[in-house]
Amino acid sequence: MTELTSSKSPASHIAFPTRDETTRSAGWLGNPDRFVRSACIVLAISLAMRLLVLICFWPAWIWRTGLVHDDWNRLAINWVDFGTFGYAANEPTTQRAPLFVIFEVPLYLLFGENYAAWSITLLFFDVCTTLLLILLGRRLWGNRTALLAGLFHAVSLPVIYYSANIEQFTTTLPFVFLWVYVISACDSHTSNMRHYAILGLLSGILILGKSVYLLVVIGAAAALFWFNRKRIASTVTVRQLAVMLLLAAIVVAPWTYRNYLVTGGRLIPVQSYFWGVLWQKFVISDLDAREGWNRPDGRTLQYILARQKDLYASGNPDYAAQLPPAQRELYYEQLYKRQVLEWAASDPTAPVRYVLSNLWQFWFRAENLRKTLLMAAIQAPLLIAALLAFTFVIRYRQFARVRFAVVLILILWGEHSLVFGWGRYSLDTVPALALIFGTGIDAWLRNRPRPIGAHLWRLGTAS
Numbered sequence: 001m002t003e004l005t006s007s008k009s010p011a012s013h014i015a016f017p018t019r020d021e022t023t024r025s026a027g028w029l030g031n032p033d034r035f036v037r038s039a040c041i042v043l044a045i046s047l048a049m050r051l052l053v054l055i056c057f058w059p060a061w062i063w064r065t066g067l068v069h070d071d072w073n074r075l076a077i078n079w080v081d082f083g084t085f086g087y088a089a090n091e092p093t094t095q096r097a098p099l100f101v102i103f104e105v106p107l108y109l110l111f112g113e114n115y116a117a118w119s120i121t122l123l124f125f126d127v128c129t130t131l132l133l134i135l136l137g138r139r140l141w142g143n144r145t146a147l148l149a150g151l152f153h154a155v156s157l158p159v160i161y162y163s164a165n166i167e168q169f170t171t172t173l174p175f176v177f178l179w180v181y182v183i184s185a186c187d188s189h190t191s192n193m194r195h196y197a198i199l200g201l202l203s204g205i206l207i208l209g210k211s212v213y214l215l216v217v218i219g220a221a222a223a224l225f226w227f228n229r230k231r232i233a234s235t236v237t238v239r240q241l242a243v244m245l246l247l248a249a250i251v252v253a254p255w256t257y258r259n260y261l262v263t264g265g266r267l268i269p270v271q272s273y274f275w276g277v278l279w280q281k282f283v284i285s286d287l288d289a290r291e292g293w294n295r296p297d298g299r300t301l302q303y304i305l306a307r308q309k310d311l312y313a314s315g316n317p318d319y320a321a322q323l324p325p326a327q328r329e330l331y332y333e334q335l336y337k338r339q340v341l342e343w344a345a346s347d348p349t350a351p352v353r354y355v356l357s358n359l360w361q362f363w364f365r366a367e368n369l370r371k372t373l374l375m376a377a378i379q380a381p382l383l384i385a386a387l388l389a390f391t392f393v394i395r396y397r398q399f400a401r402v403r404f405a406v407v408l409i410l411i412l413w414g415e416h417s418l419v420f421g422w423g424r425y426s427l428d429t430v431p432a433l434a435l436i437f438g439t440g441i442d443a444w445l446r447n448r449p450r451p452i453g454a455h456l457w458r459l460g461t462a463s
Contacts (some may be wrong), residue, residue, distance in 0.1 A: 015038035025426050035143050039134050042147055046154035047128040050123040053160045061165065063115035072096075073115070076104035085258075092262040095273040098255055099209035100168035119164050122171075124334055126163045130154050131175045133434060136177075140184055141401065141439060142191070149431075149438035152385070156430050157378040158423070169427050172209045177431035178202050183220060183404045185293070187227060193240060200244040204251020210428075211270040212415050217248055219411045220404060226404070244257035262326040272329060274419070275336035281420040282343050283352055300367045337344050358421030362413055365423050375423040386433040389440025396443035405432035 006061070012041040055430045062069060074087045075096060075320065083087040105117070105159065111117035130150045137146035153173075163170040192344075206213040221241045228237055252269060266272075287295075287303045315335045320328050344351050365377045365385060393399055399406075409429045416425050 014391060019407045021376060023276055035138075035147075038147050039131075039150070042134060042150045042154055042254060043127060045151065046127045047124075048158050049155060049157075050127065050164070053157070054119065054123060056166050057161070057164070061119065063166055066113065066115070067119075068115060072100060072104065072166060072168060073113070073118075075101045075454055076108045077113070080105055080108055081142075086325065088325075094259050094263060094268050094326050095271055095276070095329055097154055097208055097210055097270050099205065099459075100171050103171045115166065115275065118166055122163050122166060122256070126159065126173070129177065129431070132174050133177055136181055137435065137438070140181060140188075141435065142442065145435070145442040147436035147438070148441050149434035152382070152434035152437045153430060156382055156427075156434075157431050158375065159427055161378075162424050162427060167424065168209070169424070172206070173430055173431055175202060175205050175209065176428055177435075179206055180405050180408060180432055180435065183224065184401070187224060187400075189403060193243065193255070196240040196244045196392075200247025201251060202247035203244065204371070207248065207252050208255060212412060214269065215246070215415055216408060218405055221245060223404070223407050259326075261284075262324075263330060264324065264327055266327075266330060272333055275333050275340060277420045279336040279340050280304060281358070283342060285350075285354060285357075294373065295368050296369065297371070330380060355417055358417040358419070359413075361423070362416045362422035363421075363423060363426050365421055371413065372423070379426075382430075382433065386437045386440075389437040389444075392440035392444040393436060396447050398439050398443045402432075402436050402439050405435045408432050 039408045056065075061075075067076075071087055075085060075093075077087070078084045078086055078089055079101060083092055083205070084092055085096075085101065086093040093362055107118045107121055111121075130153050134146045134150040134155055137149050159170075159173070179199070179202045182195055182202055203213070203217040207217060221244065223239050225234075225241060256267070256269050259270075259272075260266065263272075283304055284300060287300065291299070312332065312335065320331050323331055362378060364372060366375045368370045393402060409432050412429055413426075416422075
């Protein structure tokens with residue numbers, strides 16, 4: 001049996017299968033007609049699951065009341081109606097990244113404030129992400145791996161639920177997969193400068209989706225250099241990575257300049273809410289200690305807003321009121337920073353405790369105990385399946401083929417663990433988990449012992 005990565009190959013070499021190897025090793029899936037039928041089945045499952053979740057939770061969707069989680073809709077509406085990227089007319093904000101809003105704008109232009117149409121469109125968009133995993137994934141990882149990865153994404157209930165809830169990560173997922181695909185191509189011996197240029201553009205788009213991807217891009221560039229330090233001349237690798245980082249910076253630069261203008265000269269690459277998010281971790285942990293987790297829906301937000309009001313009052317409200325909106329946000333950010341540092345100084349063990357709690361909360365935590373248990377119930381099966389597949393990845397020496405999926409997961413997990421872990425934040429990792437799942441299960445199927453009867457049958461047909 002031929003393995004995709006020879007055990008005799010150096011660790012820095014990745015032997016992705018050729019199209020002929022993919023066809024032969026995938027068995028009946030190598031037949032184009034059968035592959036198309038299998039892909040259609042996965043897409044049908046993806047579509048059916050999304051429509052089922054939409055219908056089953058129909059009475060509970062918050063957007064049926066005219067509200068959207070975190071007021072993402074207001075950003076698009078004000079951008080179209082008043083030319084202001086902000087929560088109110090003529091009050092620009094630097095607390096949000098623009099990518100999701102760019103996708104929301106055509107939804108608002110087409111459907112107005114009919115949020116059911118927004119939700120359905122985003123669900124169909126997510127079905128397209130399943131299709132992207134299958135059609136593009138097969139080029140590097142093979143037919144069966146791509147189908148398994150597509151199936152993993154198709155049945156991911158957390159992804160489906162939060163997509164239907166109109167959440168920003170939905171539009172990030174296809175770019176996450178494209179980024180992993182292109183950087184994996186750069187990691188292979190078939191890459192060229194064009195791959196690095198595309199990688200730079202995708203990196204810039206991801207950073208415009210969420211500022212956490214700034215460290216993902218930089219960390220992945222360092223990892224790419226390290227993995228290939230013995231295979232490619234250092235000067236060549238540095239030049240290619242420089243092109244990638246330069247193009248990423250060019251994509252982000254217009255938004256950074258916009259932030260520079262609205263803040264009166266402050267350099268903010270994407271968004272400016274780091275200390276505010278970290279402050280929320282301290283506040284929610286305090287609420288957990290005071291009232292426990294088994295609290296009613298909405299209590300967490302109510303408590304955060306009350307503490308936020310107290311914090312703003314502790315500063316200089318008259319001075320803050322005179323500041324332009326974006327500069328006022330930066331003033332409040334300094335208040336968050338001051339209070340976080342005060343809390344950390346008064347209880348030096350708190351940051352360590354919070355980081356440890358974030359390690360698991362990144363995957364499962366929600367507003368209260370009921371929602372956390374629900375998140376765990378729908379998230380745990382997928383994570384267990386991905387973890388089991390990862391053991392096969394290691395056992396059958398396939399790690400090199402998914403190492404940048406692992407890099408992305410570890411960096412995102414590490415960033416959120418240092419600041420604030422919340423279950424929905426982990427959903428950005430689903431395309432990477434899907435590739436690990438597909439690669440591991442495919443490796444196991446290729447290498448599993450065949451029944452004795454199958455060997456006897458092969459001997460009989462050979463004779």
